[in-house]
Amino acid sequence: MNQVVNAPDAQLTRRRALQLAAATGTGLAAVAAAGPAAATPKHPSSPVFRHGVASGDPLPGSVLLWTRVTPSEAAAPGSGAGPDAEVSWEVAADAGFRRVVRRGVARTGRGRDHTVKVDAGGLSPATTYWYRFRCRGATSPVGRTRTAPAPGAAVPRLRMAVLSCANLQAGWFSAYRHLAARTDLDVVLHLGDYLYEYGPDEYQAGDVLVRPHDPPRETVTLADYRRRHAQYKTDPDLQALHAAAPWVVTWDDHESANDAWSGGAENHTEGAEGAWRARRAAAQQAYAEWMPVRYEPGGQLYRRLRFGRLASLSMLDLRTYRDQQASSPVDPALAAPDRTITGPDQLQFLLDGLGDPQVQWKLVGNPVMISPVRFPNGLESRTVESIATLLDLPAPPVAGVPYNVDQWDGYPAERGTVLAHLRDRAIKDTVFLTGDIHSGWACELPSDPATYPLTRDSLGVELVCTSVTSDNLDDILGTRPRTTSLAVETAIKVNNPHVKYLDFDSHGFSVLELTEAGAQMDWFVLTDRTDPRAAAVWSTSWRVAAGTNRVTRAQGRLR
Amino acid sequence: MTGEVLSRRRFLQLTTATGGAVVLSTALGAPRARAADRLRVYVLVVDGTRPDEVTPQLMPRLHRLRTEGTWYAQARSLPVMETIPNHVMMMTGVRPDRSGVPANSVYDRAEATVRDLDRPSDLRFPTLIERLNATGRTTGTVLSKEYLYGIFGERATHRWEPFPVLPVTGHAPDVATTNALLAMVDHADPDLVFVNLGDTDRVGHSDLTGTSLRVARTLALRSTDLQVGRFVDHLRATGRWASSVLLVLADHSMDWSLPTGVVSVSAVLRGRPDLHSSVQIAQNGGADLLYWTGPADRRAAGLAEVRRLVRAHPGVLSVHAPRELRLGPEAGDLVVYCRAGWRFSDPEVLSNPIPGNHGHPATEPIPFLVAGGHPLVRRGAVSGAPARTIDVAPTVGALFGLGAPRGGYDGVARKEAFQARR
Numbered sequence: 001m002n003q004v005v006n007a008p009d010a011q012l013t014r015r016r017a018l019q020l021a022a023a024t025g026t027g028l029a030a031v032a033a034a035g036p037a038a039a040t041p042k043h044p045s046s047p048v049f050r051h052g053v054a055s056g057d058p059l060p061g062s063v064l065l066w067t068r069v070t071p072s073e074a075a076a077p078g079s080g081a082g083p084d085a086e087v088s089w090e091v092a093a094d095a096g097f098r099r100v101v102r103r104g105v106a107r108t109g110r111g112r113d114h115t116v117k118v119d120a121g122g123l124s125p126a127t128t129y130w131y132r133f134r135c136r137g138a139t140s141p142v143g144r145t146r147t148a149p150a151p152g153a154a155v156p157r158l159r160m161a162v163l164s165c166a167n168l169q170a171g172w173f174s175a176y177r178h179l180a181a182r183t184d185l186d187v188v189l190h191l192g193d194y195l196y197e198y199g200p201d202e203y204q205a206g207d208v209l210v211r212p213h214d215p216p217r218e219t220v221t222l223a224d225y226r227r228r229h230a231q232y233k234t235d236p237d238l239q240a241l242h243a244a245a246p247w248v249v250t251w252d253d254h255e256s257a258n259d260a261w262s263g264g265a266e267n268h269t270e271g272a273e274g275a276w277r278a279r280r281a282a283a284q285q286a287y288a289e290w291m292p293v294r295y296e297p298g299g300q301l302y303r304r305l306r307f308g309r310l311a312s313l314s315m316l317d318l319r320t321y322r323d324q325q326a327s328s329p330v331d332p333a334l335a336a337p338d339r340t341i342t343g344p345d346q347l348q349f350l351l352d353g354l355g356d357p358q359v360q361w362k363l364v365g366n367p368v369m370i371s372p373v374r375f376p377n378g379l380e381s382r383t384v385e386s387i388a389t390l391l392d393l394p395a396p397p398v399a400g401v402p403y404n405v406d407q408w409d410g411y412p413a414e415r416g417t418v419l420a421h422l423r424d425r426a427i428k429d430t431v432f433l434t435g436d437i438h439s440g441w442a443c444e445l446p447s448d449p450a451t452y453p454l455t456r457d458s459l460g461v462e463l464v465c466t467s468v469t470s471d472n473l474d475d476i477l478g479t480r481p482r483t484t485s486l487a488v489e490t491a492i493k494v495n496n497p498h499v500k501y502l503d504f505d506s507h508g509f510s511v512l513e514l515t516e517a518g519a520q521m522d523w524f525v526l527t528d529r530t531d532p533r534a535a536a537v538w539s540t541s542w543r544v545a546a547g548t549n550r551v552t553r554a555q556g557r558l559r
Numbered sequence: 560m561t562g563e564v565l566s567r568r569r570f571l572q573l574t575t576a577t578g579g580a581v582v583l584s585t586a587l588g589a590p591r592a593r594a595a596d597r598l599r600v601y602v603l604v605v606d607g608t609r610p611d612e613v614t615p616q617l618m619p620r621l622h623r624l625r626t627e628g629t630w631y632a633q634a635r636s637l638p639v640m641e642t643i644p645n646h647v648m649m650m651t652g653v654r655p656d657r658s659g660v661p662a663n664s665v666y667d668r669a670e671a672t673v674r675d676l677d678r679p680s681d682l683r684f685p686t687l688i689e690r691l692n693a694t695g696r697t698t699g700t701v702l703s704k705e706y707l708y709g710i711f712g713e714r715a716t717h718r719w720e721p722f723p724v725l726p727v728t729g730h731a732p733d734v735a736t737t738n739a740l741l742a743m744v745d746h747a748d749p750d751l752v753f754v755n756l757g758d759t760d761r762v763g764h765s766d767l768t769g770t771s772l773r774v775a776r777t778l779a780l781r782s783t784d785l786q787v788g789r790f791v792d793h794l795r796a797t798g799r800w801a802s803s804v805l806l807v808l809a810d811h812s813m814d815w816s817l818p819t820g821v822v823s824v825s826a827v828l829r830g831r832p833d834l835h836s837s838v839q840i841a842q843n844g845g846a847d848l849l850y851w852t853g854p855a856d857r858r859a860a861g862l863a864e865v866r867r868l869v870r871a872h873p874g875v876l877s878v879h880a881p882r883e884l885r886l887g888p889e890a891g892d893l894v895v896y897c898r899a900g901w902r903f904s905d906p907e908v909l910s911n912p913i914p915g916n917h918g919h920p921a922t923e924p925i926p927f928l929v930a931g932g933h934p935l936v937r938r939g940a941v942s943g944a945p946a947r948t949i950d951v952a953p954t955v956g957a958l959f960g961l962g963a964p965r966g967g968y969d970g971v972a973r974k975e976a977f978q979a980r981r
Contacts, residue, residue, distance in 0.1 A: 154944075310943065360633055360943035423899045424876050425920045426812075428633065429943075447899075451771050516632070516943030546632030546941055547610055547924070 048138035052239030055145035056292030066292035077230030078223035084109035125150035149308035164435020171469030171529030180240035191435030192252025225286035256283035329401035376491035430460035442501035473504035607760025620788030628930030629976035631946035645810035652952030652968035679712030699749035703757035730757035769815030800932035845919030850891035874901035929976035
């Protein structure tokens with residue numbers, strides 16, 4: 001039975017929702033159509049606090065609180081101007097701030113683009129708090145956050161949103177809006193491409209520029225990156241989700257430049273755009289200033305959070321330390337045993353986390369896919385070219401080669417080390433949570449690809465969320481959703497039997513739930529990324545029963 | 560059961576319902592005539608079974624117990640992942656550095672030979688069995704493997720000596736073991752019975768299709784499952800189910816290797832005669848225990864060199880000092896683990912021809928469930944708690960209200976599987 005629930009003011013038609021539900025193949029569609037946050041702001045934007053509030057990286061006793069103040073019009077983002085400001089903050093155990101449990105004062109100024117990042121300590125584990133800031137007589141919107149459970153604590157349930165690839169030029173952040181309307185999220189996990197570096201004429205919704213980027217050029221300098229962050233942070237849907245729950249974030253490439261690696265990027269011209277190290281340093285400084293993350297310039301972004309004994313979450317940085325991408329899937333360099341995507345220290349950090357016997361679910365915030373994916377036979381040339389566009393790589397010359405060498409497929413020796421670590425120690429319940437590729441996937445990680453079809457022995461699973469707005473296959477092909485792509489998906493699944501679910505077309509978000517019995521990911525897809533009132537339709541759900549390292553289609557969505 | 564024959568003083572021969580004969584030995588003066596609805600606990604070890612084999616298709620009866628009771632999804636065996644030490648850990652609740660039993664096979668320095676730890680005197684820590692006996696309760700052991708019968712000896716009130724024992728495997732088939740179990744329950748009805756079903760392990764060791772189809776292994780799993788089902792049906796039919804708690808687990812799991820995946824430490828050291836002649840090796844399938852027997856003043860440097868040479872082998876996962884794994888001096892000076900898909904073969908490359916092995920970390924995951932009709936048993940639960948073989952004794956002890964042994968347990972009582980007592 002189809003279930004369609006529309007808000008009265010939603011522009012989503014019942015027919016469109018049903019079309020989308022049918023196209024996703026679920027037979028059951030639950031549609032949420034919350035109006036744009038901009039239409040019904042809970043907290044009218046203060047001129048001082050025009051970029052919202054946020055929290056992040058929750059620990060059992062503390063959480064990061066973030067905001068940005070504009071004490072005068074001179075203090076425009078990226079300007080490097082404006083007066084210093086004193087910002088007070090308070091954390092309360094209730095939304096009305098009758099029981100304030102912690103308060104303090106922070107100073108900020110042009111040196112950090114007037115952003116404020118506070119590590120609010122002395123909090124209780126697994127507890128919901130509300131927070132706000134004050135500056136120059138203005139009070140910020142109120143944010144809600146939640147601390148992590150105590151170390152070793154039994155945790156009955158953990159729910160997190162899983163997101164990636166939000167290109168402002170390509171659409172509206174309806175995914176954020178729908179998630180902000182939920183009250184069941186402990187954490188929001190963003191796997192990268194939180195923003196894009198392109199100018200208005202470069203990367204949008206196919207041929208449609210939904211919203212132009214600011215500054216109106218590719219970001220290269222510190223001022224550029226600061227302004228770009230500031231623009232994204234003015235989006236009401238993004239602000240609403242930041243205020244709704246603590247975020248845990250990592251970057252992928254577009255926070256600096258497309259297909260970044262340790263010594264450069266595909267979208268960086270050394271010299272003409274300055275030195276890569278300087279550009280990357282600028283991007284990373286802006287990221288540290290503008291994101292609620294335990295990272296400061298020059299430090300390391302990879303880190304691990306724990307949620308009692310139920311889960312750990314190892315957040316990876318797969319751009320800063322990696323070797324340059326191979327030139328093609330048949331580049332002999334792929335076979336080099338010392339190629340790295342993590343760097344040696346981060347690799348050891350990852351292996352240590354996977355081997356931790358004190359937690360059940362070993363989650364990995366993994367910006368790019370680790371599942372091996374071989375390019376299938378039998379695709380016509382236009383489809384092959386479109387996939388190459390999606391991957392931002394040259395079209396593979398032959399079938400059977402890795403389809404994307406920007407992913408772990410381009411670093412097979414190091415992936416082999418990770419998988420061998422899982423296999424040799426019989427580690428269970430590892431879940432790679434991945435973004436980057438603008439499509440939804442549920443995969444197993446074959447222990448031995450040769451015998452996998454017989455044994456289905458799997459070392460872990462990978463669950464990939466789709467993009468919030470960024471182009472995917474039907475956008476590039478210019479075809480209707482769930483038409484042309486279906487054949488491609490089938491071909492990939494046939495050639496890669498460990499790929500159990502694949503949706504190359506949809507935009508949206510995922511919600512992951514962990515319990516001791518299992519993990520389940522729900523995928524929700526947007527009716528139209530270019531519609532600010534787009535609804536979100538439940539598409540599919542896949543489950544990982546505890547101890548199995550296998551994905552199976554779930555009976556229904558999480559309740 | 561019918562046909563009590565022979566002496567009631569020490570041996571009891573019973574004729575089973577299927578016409579076979581079962582001989583039990585019983586301690587003199589064993590208590591009899593207890594309440595019919597008293598708590599009964601059965602610890603069933605499905606030897607060498609992997610948790611992913613407990614499926615509706617392969618092991619439907621075990622899977623039903625899993626879904627009816629509490630399933631521990633993160634359960635693991637403990638070093639060394641072999642049969643004897645993990646059975647000992649189940650019944651003592653302490654690690655090998657306290658029990659004296661670190662592996663199946665050790666080098667006995669006093670006897671200057673490699674041997675199995677199959678003597679009652681090898682086990683130095685009081686077992687749950689003896690401690691329950693001391694409270695006036697009765698216990699039973701129905702252990703399919705000769706070396707298990709050997710090490711647990713006459714500790715239980717009622718014992719079954721495995722028979723018939725198959726040549727080469729050294730174990731009794733599960734059907735015979737289950738016959739004995741039913742006979743013991745019917746005749747003696749112990750408060751605790753400790754059972755080892757050895758078929759899945761023994762067949763798994765020799766399954767030449769283990770890396771792919773696992774043909775023989777699959778048949779063994781189905782057969783063992785039938786025997787578990789037979790026992791459950793018997794408890795139900797005889798009215799014992801409602802007062803029974805079943806702990807069903809494995810002692811370790813199983814990993815298969817091809818003939819190319821063999822590590823011979825002896826061969827590694829052959830190029831260094833000084834080391835080769837100074838090291839004794841106790842091979843335990845997926846783990847080798849190395850003992851320095853050379854000059855004492857060369858021990859530290861020699862072991863460091865051995866460690867370096869062995870670690871360089873592509874099939875070697877890691878090398879440990881025994882204390883890192885909470886193994887005592889019986890484990891020697893170095894413990895070497897192989898990688899998944901490999902096995903040790905010592906002293907010769909052909910000494911270990913069997914494809915299925917355990918002892919290495921790849922064989923740590925085990926099935927571990929608590930079921931039964933007793934009202935304390937929690938229904939339909941999955942726990943992520945890190946259950947270990949060593950938790951059996953504290954769990955069973957707690958059910959019987961037995962305190963911890965001197966020095967305490969190393970394991971913990973798995974309370975997740977039980978409702979709070981009212």
